[in-house]
Every structure is written in structure tokens, then in C-alpha cells.
Amino acid sequence: MTLGFTLAYLALIVLIPLTGLVLRSASLGFPGFWHVATDPRTVNALRISFGTSLIAAVINVIFGVIVAWVLVRYRFPGRRIVDAIVDLPFALPTAVAGIALTALYSRNGWIGRWLDLIGIKVAFTPIGITIALIFIGLPFVVRTVQPVMEEIRKEVEEAAATLGANRFQTITRVLLPGLQPAILTGFALAFARAVGEYGSVIFIAGNLPYVSEIAPLLIVIRLEEFDYAGATAIATIMLLISFFMLFVINLIQAWSRRRYGYGA
Amino acid sequence: MALEPVQVIDPTATARHATTERRTARFLLTGIALVFLALFLVLPLVSVFVEAFRKGPAEYFAAFSEPDAQAAIRLTLLVASIAVPLNVVFGVVAAWAIAKFEFKGKAFLTTLIDLPFSVSPVISGLVYVLLFSSQSALGPWLKSHGIEILFAVPGIVLATMFVTFPFVARELIPLMQEQGTTDEEAALSLGANGWQTFWHVTLPNIKWGLLYGVLLCNARAMGEFGAVSVVSGHIRGLTNTMPLHVEILYNEYNFVAAFAVASLLALLALVTLVLKTLLELRYGAELRAVGGH
Numbered sequence: 001m002t003l004g005f006t007l008a009y010l011a012l013i014v015l016i017p018l019t020g021l022v023l024r025s026a027s028l029g030f031p032g033f034w035h036v037a038t039d040p041r042t043v044n045a046l047r048i049s050f051g052t053s054l055i056a057a058v059i060n061v062i063f064g065v066i067v068a069w070v071l072v073r074y075r076f077p078g079r080r081i082v083d084a085i086v087d088l089p090f091a092l093p094t095a096v097a098g099i100a101l102t103a104l105y106s107r108n109g110w111i112g113r114w115l116d117l118i119g120i121k122v123a124f125t126p127i128g129i130t131i132a133l134i135f136i137g138l139p140f141v142v143r144t145v146q147p148v149m150e151e152i153r154k155e156v157e158e159a160a161a162t163l164g165a166n167r168f169q170t171i172t173r174v175l176l177p178g179l180q181p182a183i184l185t186g187f188a189l190a191f192a193r194a195v196g197e198y199g200s201v202i203f204i205a206g207n208l209p210y211v212s213e214i215a216p217l218l219i220v221i222r223l224e225e226f227d228y229a230g231a232t233a234i235a236t237i238m239l240l241i242s243f244f245m246l247f248v249i250n251l252i253q254a255w256s257r258r259r260y261g262y263g264a
Numbered sequence: 265m266a267l268e269p270v271q272v273i274d275p276t277a278t279a280r281h282a283t284t285e286r287r288t289a290r291f292l293l294t295g296i297a298l299v300f301l302a303l304f305l306v307l308p309l310v311s312v313f314v315e316a317f318r319k320g321p322a323e324y325f326a327a328f329s330e331p332d333a334q335a336a337i338r339l340t341l342l343v344a345s346i347a348v349p350l351n352v353v354f355g356v357v358a359a360w361a362i363a364k365f366e367f368k369g370k371a372f373l374t375t376l377i378d379l380p381f382s383v384s385p386v387i388s389g390l391v392y393v394l395l396f397s398s399q400s401a402l403g404p405w406l407k408s409h410g411i412e413i414l415f416a417v418p419g420i421v422l423a424t425m426f427v428t429f430p431f432v433a434r435e436l437i438p439l440m441q442e443q444g445t446t447d448e449e450a451a452l453s454l455g456a457n458g459w460q461t462f463w464h465v466t467l468p469n470i471k472w473g474l475l476y477g478v479l480l481c482n483a484r485a486m487g488e489f490g491a492v493s494v495v496s497g498h499i500r501g502l503t504n505t506m507p508l509h510v511e512i513l514y515n516e517y518n519f520v521a522a523f524a525v526a527s528l529l530a531l532l533a534l535v536t537l538v539l540k541t542l543l544e545l546r547y548g549a550e551l552r553a554v555g556g557h
Contacts, residue, residue, distance in 0.1 A: 002361040002365075013422070014380060069293065069297075074290055084540070088533065089305065134304060135308065167284075199385070216385075220494060
């Protein structure tokens with residue numbers, strides 16, 4: 001009975017609406033679908049969305065691993081608070097993050113004014129989009145890598161050291177390969193979240209077609225024009241690309257878990 | 265003949281040296297991490313409050329006396345008070361079914377429950393537009409019966425339920441799996457019925473994990489923007505939730521009011537973080553089975 005309720009609720013809230021999207025998309029037919037998919041504005045929006053998400057996820061991996069390492073290995077005053085703050089992007093509504101980042105990075109903002117002096121414009125450019133995506137993606141990397149780092153047994157490092165490895169070699173040859181599956185998972189989660197992100201991006205992006213217009217925004221614009229077919233087609237393309245990339249990452253993960261890995 | 269002094273090697277010192285970084289490297293890494301977090305996370309949070317109080321407390325509080333702002337706050341509370349309890353009931357039942365029983369396709373079901381996390385919020389809203397719009401199969405029927413879902417409160421509730429769907433279930437599933445079924449079997453063998461077993465045995469076992477899930481679910485429900493924005497229709501005073509109201513004020517260049525309403529949402533986020541951290545400190549061991557966020 002509990003299973004029945006679970007399935008019914010799941011179907012009603014999630015599955016039926018999502019199936020509706022797929023059916024609607026199928027009813028466009030291939031020519032209609034292809035027309036939307038190859039429209040330059042769509043192509044650019046997708047390129048901007050996936051491009052900025054990729055850069056943001058890479059930056060998040062680099063800094064997320066450092067943050068996780070510092071939190072797991074070092075003791076300093078206020079560590080608990082710093083640890084708690086990492087979750088801020090999970091808790092802070094995206095619209096709030098969006099207007100706050102825009103205020104910071106606009107030309108007279110706290111950070112934007114200094115960047116403006118050296119000729120870097122952040123707000124209303126793809127750099128601004130990337131900054132917003134770094135904000136929302138960071139906890140995904142930290143929270144995936146952190147528990148796996150805590151599991152690392154000290155003996156592994158001691159063994160490496162007794163065998164003559166210096167600290168740098170121990171980290172790059174022994175520790176990082178073991179963390180690779182967890183880092184990849186964090187990357188995938190941050191990337192997937194970034195691709196679909198809307199609230200924190202639209203304020204800072206400037207939303208110039210072909211330049212700083214992300215795919216989710218283009219869906220909203222098509223909806224406001226009552227072009228439901230266009231919106232559906234873009235959504236379907238986004239879902240397809242995302243699923244394909246997650247599938248590839250899963251394959252890499254399975255491979256790297258077989259090879260090294262503490263099991264992420 | 266004087267003996268050369270034996271050089272004493274402190275074994276713990278070398279062991280420590282071999283398994284941690286040099287002092288300078290430690291300071292450097294800690295510095296990088298703290299500066300990065302300060303720049304990307306703390307500064308935006310601080311700026312919300314600074315911008316909100318830019319023109320003094322009088323202007324700040326004036327933002328909340330506006331009828332549209334009050335309507336937005338009421339609507340956000342209403343939506344959360346419907347969506348969160350429904351998802352809690354679902355989360356507990358789903359976790360119960362998945363953790364305590366064996367059946368085929370369990371892994372697949374768990375994946376489906378997580379699905380809303382990997383869908384863009386905009387697409388979460390879009391699916392309901394496609395389902396209930398006047399162009400859809402259901403649309404004409406709804407219209408002839410005078411039922412409004414899209415661009416009305418029911419649509420907002422549905423979209424919120426969709427995006428907050430996995431929170432409670434995914435906190436509880438690993439927790440319940442960890443705990444197994446022995447407690448329940450003991451209760452049943454002592455003559456308790458199913459409902460008593462759930463109420464007196466299972467629920468006390470999962471209460472902190474449940475609270476944790478509710479906390480995160482609620483934060484997302486009150487703060488959701490993308491999905492709600494698509495289905496709301498943005499009718500001031502009627503279908504604007506707090507995050508949508510922030511957007512409207514901001515686009516009207518009414519920055520103080522926008523940041524004032526935003527500061528309420530930021531406070532909600534801070535309260536959520538504090539409670540979450542307290543739960544983790546106090547009941548960390550019980551929640552340990554819970555992975556991720």
C-alpha cells in the first residue's frame with residue numbers, strides 16, 4: 001500500500017508532467033524540432049549555457065577541493081562556521097543571490113568598481129554568468145569530496161612517505177587519484193545544476209541575445225511569446241545534452257572507480 | 265674521551281611532517297580557501313543587508329508595510345505550508361517503502377525520486393504550463409469548469425512541490441536503510457499493529473533526519489524562483505511570491521525595497537543554516553548515514 005501511494009504521488013507530480021513534455025516535443029515532428037534546434041539564437045543560448053557552466057564547474061572543482069581539504073585537514077579558529085557557510089548557496093534563494101551579485105559586480109559595486117579600473121566588465125557579460133554559477137555550484141563539489149577525504153586512512157600517506165615520496169608526490173600520485181571519483185561526481189553535480197540555473201543568473205547576465213542569454217531564459221522568453229513549441233524544443237535539447245553528459249561522466253566514473261578509488 | 269651527543273629524533277615530528285604539508289603551504293591553502301569563500305559567499309550575503317539599509321531603517325521597514333509585499337509574504341507562507349507537509353508525507357512513505365521492503369526496480373525508483381534535482385527549474389515550471397495551458401488537452405475542460413491552475417495559486421503550489429519533491433525522501437532513505445527492520449520486527453512480534461509500530465518505533469528513530477529534510481525542503485519551497493516564475497503569471501498582490509516580488513521591485517529600480525524583501529529571505533537562509541549546523545553537531549552520528557545535501 002505504501003508503495004502504491006509512493007508510485008501514485010510520483011506519477012502525479014513528476015512523471016506525468018515530464019512525459020507531457022516529451023510527448024509535446026515528439027508532436028513537433030523532426031522538421032519542427034530541427035528548425036528550433038538550428039535557430040542561431042537557440043544555438044548561441046545553448047553554447048553560452050553549457051560553456052559558462054563548464055568553466056564554473058572547473059573553477060569550483062579547483063577551489064572546492066582546496067576548501068574541502070582545508071576543512072578536513074587543518075584546525076583553525078572558526079572552522080565550524082566556515083564549514084556551515086559552505087552550504088549558504090543551498091539555503092539562499094537564487095533570486096536573492098542574483099541581485100546581491102549584481103550589486104557587487106556592477107560598475108559602482110564593491111568589487112565591480114575595482115575591476116572596472118583595470119578594464120574588466122563582469123556584470124551583464126558572460127563573466128557575470130560564470131560568477132553566479134560558481135556561487136551556486138561550490139557546495140556540490142565540497143560536500144561530495146569532503147566525506148571521502150575524511151575516510152582516507154593515514155596509513156596510506158605514511159606508506160607513501162616511508163617509500164620515499166615527498167609530500168607533493170604523495171598528494172598528486174596517491175591522494176588525488178583516490179579522490180578522483182568523488183571529484184568527478186562533484187563536478188557533474190555542479191555542472192548539471194549550473195546548466196539549468198535561472199534565478200541567480202538572469203539579474204547579472206544582462207540577457208543580451210546571442211551574447212549573454214542563457215538557454216533557460218530563452219525558454220521563458222518563448223513561453224511569454226506563447227511559442228510553446230519553441231520552448232518545449234529548447235527544453236528537450238537541454239535535457240538530452242545534460243543526460244548525455246551525465247551518462248559520459250558516469251562511464252568515466254565507473255572506469256576510475258575500478259582503477260583507483262575509495263568509493264564515492 | 266667525550267662521546268658525541270646522540271642526535272635525538274622525535275619520531276612523532278617526522279611522522280607528522282611526512283603526512284601533512286609544510287607550515288607555509290598550510291597557511292597558503294587556508295588563506296586561499298578563506299578568501300575564496302569570503303569573496304564568493306560571505307560578501308554577497310553581507311551586501312544584501314547593506315543595500316537594504318542603504319537609506320536607513322525607516323525606508324527598510326517601509327518596504328514591508330506595502331500591501332503587495334505583505335501579499336507576497338502571505339502567499340509564500342501559504343505555498344510552503346501546503347507543499348512542505350505533502351512532500352513530508354510522501355517522503356516518509358516513500359522512504360518506508362524503499363527501505364523496509366524488497367521489490368524489483370528499487371534502484372530505478374530511487375533514481376526517479378531524485379529526478380527533479382537534475383531538471384532545470386524553468387523546465388519544472390514548463391511541464392505544468394504544457395499540462396494545464398489553454399493549448400493543452402486538459403485546458404478547455406478546466407476552463408469550462410472554471411478551474412484555474414496556471415497563473416494562479418494551485419500552479420505555484422504544484423511547481424513548488426515538483427522542485428522540493430526529493431528533499432525529505434532522499435534524507436530518509438539512507439537513514440532508514442541503515443537502521444534496518446529489526447526494531448520494527450521486535451515491535452510487531454510484541455503485538456503492535458503497523459500504525460503503532462510506525463508511530464512509536466520508526467518515527468522516533470528517524471525524527472532528526474526528518475527534521476533535517478523538512479528544513480531543507482522548506483528553505484527551497486520559500487525561495488524557489490525559476491519554476492514558480494514560469495507558472496505564476498506575475499500578478500502583483502495575487503500570484504507573486506517573495507522571490508518574484510524581489511524581482512519586480514528590482515526591475516523597477518526600487519532597490520531598497522527589493523533588498524529589504526530579499527533580506528527576509530536571507531534571514532530565512534541563515535536560520536536554516538544555523539538549525540542545520542546545530543542538528544549536525546548534536547545528532548551528527550545519527551545523521552551520518554545521510555549523504556550529500
